Amino acid sequence: MPRESAARLWVLIRHNVLLMAREPGPVLSRMILPLAFVTLLRPLYTAGQGESTGTEQAVVGTLVTFSLLALGICGGAILTERLGRTWDRLRGTALHPAELLLGKAVPAFAVLLAQQVLIVGFAVCAFGLRVPHLLLLSAVLLSWSCTLLGLGTLLGVLVRSLGALSAAYDIGGMLLSSVGGALVPLAALPAWVAAVAPVSPGYWAAHGMRAALAGDAYAVAESCGTLLGVALVCGTVASVRLRGRGGRLVAL
Template sequence: MQPSESVRRIGVLIRHNLLLMLGEPGPLLSRMILPLVFLTLLRPLYAAAQGRAAGTEQAVVGTLVIFSLLALSISGSAILTERLGRTWDRLRGTALHPVEILVGKAVPVFAALLAQQLLIVGFGVCVLDLRVPHPLLLLGVLLCWSCTLLALGALLGVLVRGMGELSAAYDIGGMLLSSLGGALVPLGELPHWVAVVAPVSPGYWAVEGLRAALTGDARTVAEVCGVLLAVALACGILASGRLRGRSGRLVAL
């Protein structure tokens, strides 16, 4: 197989999946607009409690983590729709390589997840005077966090049996993981046991990484990125194994 031919096929798949996503823009738009409304309303509360600069940082970080976890719906529904439509088997029956199929599906979702986060940060910088003195560190965390979200959403998409279960999973799971991570309320203000169990939540590492990036703590950023990528790899392996099934065929519902 010629590399150029593979790239062409991947490009076709990316365009196709992007058109599918944009064909029903409601969920995507809600994940873009609601965080900005939430952030605007939440920031004065944090500013009054922690001061203007610290309150703005907490509001932006918290909003980003909460709504990016809720955006698991974008990744999960991309996989679940294929399962419900029974199109995975048809795709695998073509000349397409499994890696090409996965990349074609993953790239538009990854772009949507990253765009949501960049929009929140950009709104914080342009409207709320958030300071980002180390943009490369911040971008590194956002990229790693997007990979984790992509893999988590894919795992949800292969485990649930329908859209109702998926909705419950990302609503409940998103709020639980973000709350345990200290996104909504700083861990220092929560009971001690929450701080003890917080590291089991990917949201905890996202919060820690974003704060470290904003303060220029490169060592913590590197540690957080390592953890997030390890979680992404584990979830990706589990999702891939579930999709393939023991016989190498995609698992039917």
């Protein structure tokens, strides 16, 4: 990366970190609520599936669901700029669309990854979750964070209001996690749900996390490849959209 581009990117990242720090509410809620959720949900799973399997199900389901709900952090960072018309000013500078997206993406990526590490760490310390294959789990968490970042960025570029963004990540997040078998095992759901589940990125995240905890390297590689593919497609579409007038909000 040329020095000038790196310098511009660093300024954008620092600026976006400061913006996020001034409004910490959304970030804190996405950090604290999952811990309460997994604590309340775990007894339900352990009663039917046993201590180890139930704890794993509670952690995976909570992690996938709440990380999908955190899409608003990524999309909101972009949409707020668009609504404030500061996005057009940034587009009018020498900044490349990829630099604009990266400047927003890096702080959001750090938040998403921190959320997942916090949930797993809490489960390890509080409930004795076993993580014998840390590298495999780390690969899944990193790939899933990239997918979330791509989805959130695409939402931030496509939607035209905060209400639409909220509906997209609330409804979409719950659907993707539920259909993907994060909250309820696919074996307990209707057959048609299991048939369509692989369409959901949440399925591959949950599948990859369970495989990582079990030490199944092949399934982890398959899940990570799929998640990174989704991230690449979403990021590419968002970047192309920003090259034209797609990122602008034009008054009707």
